[in-house]
Amino acid sequence: MEQIQNQDKLSIVALGGVNEIGKNMYVIQYNDDIVVIDCGSKFPDESLLGIDLIIPDISYLLENKDKVRGLVITHGHEDHIGGIPYIIKQLNMPIYATLLTLGLIEVKLKEHGILNTTTTHVIDSNSSLTFGAIQISFFRTNHSIPDCLGIVFDTPQGTIVHTGDFKFDLTPVNEQYADIHKMASIGEKGVLALLSESTNAERPGFTPSERLVGDHIEESFTKATGKIFLSTFASNVNRLQQVIVATEKTNRKIALLGRSMVNVVNIALKLGYLRMPPDMLIEAQDVNRYAPNELVILCTGSQGEPVAALSRLASGTHRQVEVSPGDTVILAATPIPGNERNVARIVDNLFARGVKVIYGSGAVTGMHVSGHASQDELKLMLTLMKPRYFIPIHGEYRMLYQHRILAESVGVDPDNIFIINNGEVVDFSNSEARKERHIPNGNTLVDGLGIGDVGHIVLRDRKVLAEDGILIFVLTLSNTDGKTVSSIDVISRGFVYVKESEGLLKELQQIALSSITQIKEAKTNQWSVYKQSIKDAVGKYLYAQIKRRPMILPIIIQV
């Protein structure tokens, strides 16, 4: 890392969350004080075979360990807290988060056995923190999980605002109003730089209020005659509250299916984020003691996750509960791109069981609204904050790009809008910004319990193996001259089914053998010549014959 020359230097950098959805992590540094915002994870796309999770690369923080003052969390979604247990094991920073967010974080710390060794602090929108010359305060925002914060960093060079995820819900469930007056006052005092989320920057208009979903839930509950199943993101506590209200109005009981649903409801009840009449909650194993029209079953799996409750219900493999003809299943979620096929399969299975299914885009069913600000709300935030510099965050390039256009439309100077990559540093000197430095950054891949041990070579091999399998040639060389081949065995996995392809494998054995018997002269690196020769001859033959490219692995045994 480059030495910081100027001793009044303010810097902003993303370690994750720009040019991608997920893995959010931002760093604010003022001279020798570093504050980290969020520590998210994201799921791998289909090219990262076998990888379970992606988290930010924190080399920069590790190199500057002694400057890191703390990790401040905006809210409790996975793309903001999912990396915490992995990162905290590498760098044990104190964590600052609201009560609910911390409740969700603590579940993770416990699972990883590091709850007792991690320092956590509860904050709320009225808290203030001081790290060296950085003063931190907060404002409350609306989103699809309660207790979300925007963060204000007052520094000697000026104020930096990070919105976190937000929308403007003017009729929020549970009266968790956004601090619009506070935002106005922050903007009034002057904002040097705004970092604002871009998830819905492509979407025109104003995102509807969560109340809309409540109305539709109530309407469908009133019409339903059998059991009601409703699946949504467990963390959408305000939606769960609306389900509770509709359940009460229709005199039903609620059972919970799925680990994350049970976890979140318990935390939210305990911490007072959910209010439920006594005796409404019943155990899943007691469901069959009630008549169908006395039941609401809240379940996980709205994104079609194959092992979650909804998928099991649809395929009839849930241990405790069954969907029956006449039941109603509500999917209160829009499938995230990539999940459509799995969700569609669930709907197919449910229809085949004679169930009424309310599914499809939230815009059509009214059973889902986004938690993110649409274009008019993004413009409202920009207008409230009136920033001198603007850095769109949380989004893929086209979203950041659309957000830039929105910022220009409300008067931000186009030269003062920076679309950054992860690792690109925006440095402020005398309140003037420049973008000319990089710090190390990237994806840290989690596979099982291994963190960062799966790299490009391993993934490239997995890709080849996935496409066409492996062909192994075991050569034994005689111990008299170390060159004469005593035997060649061919073993195949994931290539062709051996019993049906004995002829082909025999041919390949011959091709491998004759490719090396053509090598007459002894070479210093005899073995690698043999190996390459087999790879070339067999590879060429196979591609010409059947257009496949399995991994070809010659193994030589000297006997």
Place this chain on the structure above:
Amino acid sequence: MEQIQNQDKLSIVALGGVNEIGKNMYVIQYNDDIVVIDCGSKFPDESLLGIDLIIPDISYLLENKDKVRGLVITHGHEDHIGGIPYIIKQLNMPIYATLLTLGLIEVKLKEHGILNTTTTHVIDSNSSLTFGAIQISFFRTNHSIPDCLGIVFDTPQGTIVHTGDFKFDLTPVNEQYADIHKMASIGEKGVLALLSESTNAERPGFTPSERLVGDHIEESFTKATGKIFLSTFASNVNRLQQVIVATEKTNRKIALLGRSMVNVVNIALKLGYLRMPPDMLIEAQDVNRYAPNELVILCTGSQGEPVAALSRLASGTHRQVEVSPGDTVILAATPIPGNERNVARIVDNLFARGVKVIYGSGAVTGMHVSGHASQDELKLMLTLMKPRYFIPIHGEYRMLYQHRILAESVGVDPDNIFIINNGEVVDFSNSEARKERHIPNGNTLVDGLGIGDVGHIVLRDRKVLAEDGILIFVLTLSNTDGKTVSSIDVISRGFVYVKESEGLLKELQQIALSSITQIKEAKTNQWSVYKQSIKDAVGKYLYAQIKRRPMILPIIIQV
């Protein structure tokens, strides 16, 4: 196959196309005469690793080879013609198709070197064919490719109608009006059974006319100042015609990028389905001789296909043409579920090049309309045909299910609506239908040039290899007693990166060794005992230590 008892037996069966999108193939049999409708392919989902294409299993047709009279094709889309070259090699039936459809089929036959050995017949909507007691006639429909047919089978037991893919476009491009009067007359005479497509059965309303897209294309061409790139399905010839019209109005030239675009435009021009002013078409290599505002570039890749023209243009790796700031790129297609991420990456790359991109759902941009009938059009078809029996086809279960509801709503007897699976036979006897027989059916997997040689075991192995790679243990046993281990070598691919994990591999070597040295007694199947012992010991250790399950492959060499 069960013996047909009744000698006045009419049967309908799907070999592909129900409970799935793609791979359409239907069979109509009257006593000893079999007519096949369509022969499609479909793309594998992500679980079928390394598979290129799926085609129908035609065991039933092969068993009844001497009864098969011909293959009649409704239109030239891949899900209706993509299986032809593979299937024709197994069963050489005469093919009946319209001029354009046949042009597209012949490209495939040529690629597979079977053009000269295949019998083809050109038909049109006025043709009639006789196969034994089956009389076949046709009606013209609208769809996203010209020259589409619905098929009417008159049999002694009654009339069966197969719609093919269709919409009702009342203002079709090129005046290819649907034969609505003919449909009315068919319905008037009486339809025993209707097979109607269900792709858009979940979509309310009436699908807009293709003309709508033409209007939007013209508007955007008028506004554009730089080069215009437009990407759409090459087979949507009517849309290409509208591009030509807009190109003429804005005094530009057209260049073609992508093999299928070149193929289809050439065939459509030759056969008269496209009309283009002389000198409008220029070669791709001559693009740089023209000013940006003189150019329209029609390209493949609207679904984000990584090797297609649009993707190369977006990443700046196209050999002949470059996108530049100020250019306009129009994606005249809605991403098919599963393709969103690839399309989004292209849009990101184009924005990063300073290009104006018109993208997103066709409903928003107006640059795409569906080729399939929405609910009101499906009801119109049902109303025109007034079938006694109804079999919804072309669709996943929920689409077939929604189509059933539509049929009920226009008066079809619910007991006479059959949602079938591939292979389930609907038998008619005295014009009464029963569903109680199955014929063999399934997916035939194409991998490279291999057809049907990749089965469950190979795919299961590929899945394991893809997730966690392979660990190979090569054991050499001494030739004195055939039991003592002389050496164990550990080789890994796609598991961990060897250089960073030498310690782990050494441990595994020890575990493998000690697992077999514990086996004291000589067994008859000594080698398989050794192999199982290594698999168990290493597998257990790895899962406990790092939660991974690579394929473990012990190889024993007796020396």
